[in-house]
Structure formats: C-alpha cells, structure tokens
Amino acid sequence: MPMQKIINEPKAFVDEMLEGILLAHPESLRSPARRVLVRAGAPSEGKVGIVTGGGSGHLPLFLGYVGYGLADGVAVGDVFASPSSEQILEATRAVDGGTGVLYLYGNYGGDVMNFDLAAELASEEGIETSTVLGTDDVASAPAGPESRRRGVAGIALLYKVAGARAEEGASLEDVVAVVERAASGLRSMGVALSPCVVPAAGEPTFSLAAGEMEIGMGIHGEPGVGRGSLEPASEIAGQLVGRIVADLPFRSGDEAAVLVNGLGATPREELYVLFRSVHAALASSGVTVRWTWVGEYATSLEMAGASVSVLRLDDEILRLLDAPCESPFVVRR
Amino acid sequence: MPMQKIINEPKAFVDEMLEGILLAHPESLRSPARRVLVRAGAPSEGKVGIVTGGGSGHLPLFLGYVGYGLADGVAVGDVFASPSSEQILEATRAVDGGTGVLYLYGNYGGDVMNFDLAAELASEEGIETSTVLGTDDVASAPAGPESRRRGVAGIALLYKVAGARAEEGASLEDVVAVVERAASGLRSMGVALSPCVVPAAGEPTFSLAAGEMEIGMGIHGEPGVGRGSLEPASEIAGQLVGRIVADLPFRSGDEAAVLVNGLGATPREELYVLFRSVHAALASSGVTVRWTWVGEYATSLEMAGASVSVLRLDDEILRLLDAPCESPFVVRR
Amino acid sequence: MTASGLAGYLSVAADAVEGSAAELNRLDGYAGDGDLGITMSQAAEALKDVLAGSEGLSVGQLLSSCGAAIARSAPSTSGTLVATGFLRAGKALADPPVDTVEALVRAFEAALKGIEARGKAAVGDRTLVDGLDAVTDSLQLSLSSDLGTAETLELAARSAKAAAEATAEMEPKAGRASWAPERAKGHPDAGCVMLAIAMEAVAAHARSG
C-alpha cells in the first residue's frame, strides 16, 4: 500500500528533514555533527547546558525545543528510535559551558541506555552531567518510586521549566532540583484515534476500526489501557482528567498548568473543544488552571488523537513557565 | 461511518471551540458578539483596524491571526462557511480606532458578499473601510486583472504585512497600498493527499485512492488542476514551484518569502522535507529565499497535504515581515 | 395574498429543500464544495423559526424577517443570495398587492435584481440567476395572460425545472464551480435545482388546495 506522504526515499527522511530545518533556521540552529543540533550560539559560557534527544517523528519534539529558555542541544534518532551515545556525546561537548549539563529526555529503554553511556563518556572528558527523565504517562505502568513509566508530551513543560531556570544562571544542582519537582508533579494521558505510518516500515503501527479509540496509547503506538468505542470530547476529557487527578493525586485547591497536545492529524479546533472539557473536569475537582498550552507539542507523525498533561504549580514553577522562550518551533514572550 | 474526531455534538463544534479558545487566551482575545473575536485591547485609538473572517476549520486561519502586528478582529463562520454581514459589522465596530478599517480576507463568493454588505452598513455608520482580497491560488483560475482566483494560505503573509504596517501608524491608504503590492506579488499552490470530514456532514469531502494526489486542490476540497499518482517530495516541489514561478512570473534575481504550509494531517517533518526541495527549485530559477515560515498556517481540518506560497520581496515588505507579531497562534519576535 | 397563506407556501418550500439536502450536497460536490444541502437546510430551519412566530406580520414584514434570519443563519453564497432575495421581495411587497400573481411577479423581479447586484453574476453564468430569470419570465407571462395562482405556479415550476436542466450544458462563470468548469459538465447547477425543488413544492401546495 503506498503511503500518503510527501517524502523522497524513506531512508533519507530524517536527514532531508534536518537539511530543511537547517536551511529554514540558520540564525537559530547549527549542526556540530551528523544528526546533532545545538543553539547557534552554543555553548553559553557559565550557563548549565541542557541536552535532550530521542526518535524523529515527534516534531516539535525533540529538536524543536532547542532554543532560548529551553534546551541547548539535541541528538536526533531515526523515526521512533533512539539516537546513539556518540551523538549524545557530541551534543554534550557542543553545549557544555563549563558548569555541567542536564540530560532531560523521555523514559525509553534505548534512550536511557544511550544517554547513560554518553554520561559515562562525558564524565571521562571531565563534563559533569545529571539526568532527569520524563515519566509522565500514567497509562504506562503503575506509579512507583523507580518509575517504569514512559515519558510523553509533558516533557515540553519540563523543558520550559529547566530552560528558564538555566537561563537565570542557576547551578546544575538547582536546575535539577526544580525540574525533578516539576516532573514529580506532572501527569499525562492520551487517546489515539488512528495509527501512523513509519516511512521505513510502510505500514500502520496498529489498526483501529472507525468508531474506536484507544485510551492511554503511547506515542509510538504502544498499547494503552483499553480500547473502546469513540466517546464524545467531554467523556474523553473526563476519563483522562479523572485518571490524572487520582494518580498524583491532585487536591482541591491545587493550581495547575495544562497542556492539551495534538498527536498529529487532529485539528487544532478539536484540541480546543477538548481543552474546554478538560478545564471543566479540573474545575470540578477543585483544580484551577493558571497556565495553558493547546496545540501540537509532541506528535506521532500523522496519528490522530490527543493527550492531556497536568502539572502542579508552585510559585517558582509558574514563574519559570511564564518566562520567555524562543525556538523555531516554540515561542513565548 | 463514525468520524474519528474529538468532538461533542457536531452542531456545537464551532461554539465549543470558541469557548475553549477564550478560556485558554483571556489576556489576548475577547468576544464582543457571538462568533466575533477581537484583540483584548481593541480598538487601538488612531490605528487602522484590520478585520478578517471566513469559515472555521482552517486554524490558525482566520481567528489565529488576531493579535499584535496582525489583524484586530475576526468574524467566525461555521465550518467552511462564511460569517454573516452582521458578525463582520460587529467586528468592524469593535476595532474601529477612528482611522478606518481594512477588510482582508480570501476571495470566496459568500465571504465577498457578506463583507461587501458589512462595508455598506459600516459606511452608513461613518466607518470607512477598504478591501483587499487574497487571490493567491494559481490553480483556481487563469490570471487576470479582476481575479476570480481563490485565496489560500498566502493570506498569512498578507496579515503579517498589513498588521506590521498598521502597527507603524500608517494611514488606511498606505496600509492598502503595501498589502495590494504584496498581494499582487504573491502566488500559492497546493497538493492534497487525503480528504477531510466536516463534522456536520460526517462524510469525506472527496475521495482519493492510496497512492494518488490532487495537485492544485483548494482548501475546502475544491477540485484542482489534476489528479495523478503520488510523486516524491522533490517532484511535488518542482511542479508547485514551476507553476508559481511561471505565473507571476518570478525572475532570476528576485528575492522571496516562502511559506510551506501543512493542510492538517501532514507531519511537520514532511513539510521540512518539502521545504528543502522548494528551496532548491527556487534557487534553480534564480530566486533567493530571504524569509521563511514552515508549519501549519492555513489548514483544512485533518486533510493531508501541503501548499507552497511565494511572495516577491521589496525592502518595505521584508521589513514588515521581519517585524514582531504575537497572537495565541502565531508569534515572531 | 395573506401572510398566513404565504407562510404555508414558504413552509412547504422549506420542507422540500430540506428533504433534498443530500441531493443538493451531491450536485454542489461535482464542481463546488458539496455543502449546498447543509446551507439550505440551515436557511430552511431559520425560515421555519420565523414562520412559527410570524403572527401579526404583514406579507412584506414576513418576507423581510425571513431574509434577515437567513442572512444570520446561513451566510454562505447561496444563503446570502437567498436572504438578499427575501429582503428585496419584502421591500417590494411592503405595500402588498391584492392579486397573488401580481405579488409573485413583483417579489421575484425584486429578488432577481437584488441577487444580480449582490452576486455580480449574469444570466448564462450557470448560477441561481438562470433559474430565477426563467421563473420571473414565466410569472410575467402568466400575469399578462391573466392565469390563476395554481396555473401560474405550475408553469413557473416547470420553467424552473427546465432552466435547471439547461444549466447542465453551460460553462460556469461565477462562484466555486468556475474554478473547475470541466467537472461541472453534464451536471445541473445545484442552486438552480434547489430553486426548482422549492417551486415544485409550492406548485403542488397550490394544486392540492
């Protein structure tokens, strides 16, 4: 079956995408090594560097968060596949401003192993690193101290928090402290309405009949907590918010930042319809929405569906979310 | 066939979306009347007001361009349907700063009639209006002085130009002059790879077999100039740029702004793959790309596909494109 | 013609158009965007809402109210043009003639003129204007031949039908269909078919009582 995609050779997909990105944004990004991107001005002397990475196919994740007030460098994997430790090490070297580097990425086996390996190699070169993992997907495993949960769209909020704090000149330890606090108060869950097609595979990642939805599906098509008939937006919001609120748990009186994220093919109009219901569902749990992003922040190619992320706020986290940021993909003044 | 959509009642779709948008962006937008949005601070005394409008289902078109350095107000129609003259008149009243109002929108029969009617009513109330139409789609009709061509994604660039000039304090006449010049040097063309489903209709707008594409299709599924087998990205870029360059015509030595726009379901990765080839195709015609937007600027719900818009630059137009702008959907610093 | 008599005619016309929504979407889909049935159903609903609260209105006021309601609820190309037609017809009958056929002639003449001015399409451009022009001609002929209401509407419905059929071989020169003229070939203009359906319902209503 031919794929309805605007591509050339599937094998050239990631490299041609990167060429396009570098052509479009030469003032913002540069590539110190193959499939490695850093801020044009990196390293920033004295500033904690932030390196992220992961598979392609999730734009604006991961490379779209390389910019002012966000991350400094990224290692770009193949579609839905980890980058190598070598790429991560290159990114680390290119952004190290002498005060250490934060590794901030999602909790996936391949990524963890490669970032861990890169951390060992960096340490041999005298670069200190610390790691914080995104583990926000409540649908992926029961809660636990050594979380096995995968990271999904919520990481966008962690970049915002980490990047703003690093921009303030905080030490690696202080950046880690606030990002860990944010990560521990962050929960996400999504719903998929259609699969996507990885160019090199040429086939849908899973199948879903018209009128069905999969609650809790991961951003690579990993199975969720259940498949059922497609519900109205208000029902979907109720289910997602219900699980998120119960899990942390959020309590009446809590203030929160909310990210309603589109997986790729779901129109922005639907995301706002969903946000309207998410807002109401949180209000009925006594949670006040103080900060909002609605749009595509972590996608799965052309998958249809959406995820909801809720982050418990305190004064410092809200200040950092409100700070300006600017990458070619994410701008906030 | 059930629709794979996150919605409630199809009839409530537009109003619930607007509720969501107002909940998410209360500092930026307010609604002076049903299905009318204006900048929170409108009117700006002494500034030329800019009113746009059109059907829903095209986010960020049209309401996403209400913001600083862009438009001031918008009349929001049903999905793919015009707003009423009454809504347009309400928007006009709410943004009139005493120095006249520009009507800037796409060339569609229903929109034209309703904006014309609103202009007559506004004039009776003493509000001067001028109209500039987006007519950038080269695939919709042969070129001609009284253009019958429809407006597509290129209008995003016209908002940018008009809004920045109005923000500089220019008169209505001066704003109109530069926008007309920009509009006359603007050409677009797109390719569709899948249809979309209008919620109230419940059925795809057209059918397209896997492995097919429709060159020149309009943003509501209006037929294009031809259907053929799906080509590689470089071929698609060659065809679109070829028609655009020949039509104006662009000449060797011209400088241009380029917008590569996703129609809804096409991943951002593919848009950059396409941009890479568009850049090369323009270069081979001697046209230099000086300014770029790649992303979703004018969509058709969950339609897969993309369009390319090319705008001939002069110093003033480039200055206006480079000026900052900020709406909840489009930010440039 | 009384306002309540007029309301009866409008009501059957609205029902007929709504009942043909799928067919109108289909016809609009050949070279347009396939939404004429949706738009015209919205217009029909708006019209019926007005009829439901129309007690005490004059014929002219009733027509004007319908026009205003349609303009608000169905503001696409056809909706805006139909609304314009109602508004102009309402104005033309502000001072209502006693004779029904004369009233019809005045109303349709005014509607046609208004729609031509608003849409800037001429006879032969393959739009609603072609159908309206044929109906207006037929009504004028009936008036000069002193026919009764039922025969007049019967003839008008037939002309609307014939005019709609004739559009199948015309090249579209206005509106969306003009962007893909080849695709329109062989299919009648959706707006003209809609007018024919409405006129046929009105004629049947006159026939039956």
Add this chain to the structure above:
Amino acid sequence: MTASGLAGYLSVAADAVEGSAAELNRLDGYAGDGDLGITMSQAAEALKDVLAGSEGLSVGQLLSSCGAAIARSAPSTSGTLVATGFLRAGKALADPPVDTVEALVRAFEAALKGIEARGKAAVGDRTLVDGLDAVTDSLQLSLSSDLGTAETLELAARSAKAAAEATAEMEPKAGRASWAPERAKGHPDAGCVMLAIAMEAVAAHARSG
C-alpha cells in the same frame, strides 16, 4: 578460532536475522512498538559492512568493531544491548583462546554481564537476557563436557530456542513490553526469538562445515 572463521559465522547470523525481519517486527508488535526487525536489520547491515573491511583484524578487534558499528547504526534498545554484547565480547577475547568452545564461553559470559549491567534486566524479566543466559549455560556445559564446536553450537541453538519458547508464558518486567504485560501473554519475547534465529544459523553453518 580465526577472525575469518568468526566472520563467516557472523555473516550467516546477520543474514538469518535480516531474513526474519518481518517476523521480528510482528512479535515486537504484540506488546512493543513493532520495530525489532527494522532495528536488527540495521544492525545486521552495519555488521556486514564491518566484515567487508575486516581484513587484518584480530578476533577481539573484529568483535569490538562490530559493537561500535552497531552502536552507531542501530541505537535502539536491542541494538544498544547487542552492541554492548559485542564490545564486551571483543574485550574478553582481546587475548584470544585457541579453543573455539572456550572462546564462545568467554564471549557469551562477557556479553551477558555487559547486557545485564546496561539494561538492568534480570533473568526472568522476559528479555534478551533470558535467552543469553540459557545459551551461556549451555556453552559452559559443553565446555566442561569437552564437546566439539558443531555439537556445542547445536546444543546452544536448541537452548536458545527453548528459552525463547519459555518466554511466552512469562510476564514482561522490563522494556516496552512491561507497559502492556497482558498483550505479551502467549507470544515469545521478540529479542529471544532473534537470538534463537541467529544461533540456529550459526549452528547450521557449523554443521555444513
């Protein structure tokens, strides 16, 4: 064991894994993301590129080069773990034993230890580790029983197959499959199946001479 002899074994193993890509994708798809065949084909290609330019390398250097190439070209979970295995095996055979079975034991012991450390999975978690553990046990037994290379590999391939089959009834406790343990039920772990396929190819190669 010579480097060129080793290259022959690696080459047939790589071909076998590549030839089973669709099957590996399918198995990884039950509870994972369905890309094991893609990833392992990339690893196989990288490995064959190294083999093509391996003249003059020692056994240890060859294994290490394969590990480095796989780490670069196939950096997903399984690729990184396999790369780790090759790197550790290469180190363990830096000083190559003359006896092939002894070499196999040292290589697999080192690989297993490295993979356990990198992946933090234990025996019983339903991962590659279960297969590797079984193969290593079998190799150790063959060494202490003084078996020849062909019989040793035959037995190792059989243990790999049995270990893979046994995973079908185990609950996944590491990697992607642990996110949807019920969906894994009844299907063998894809990584273990991959190992069994590679070992079977290697055993067949030894059998055929």
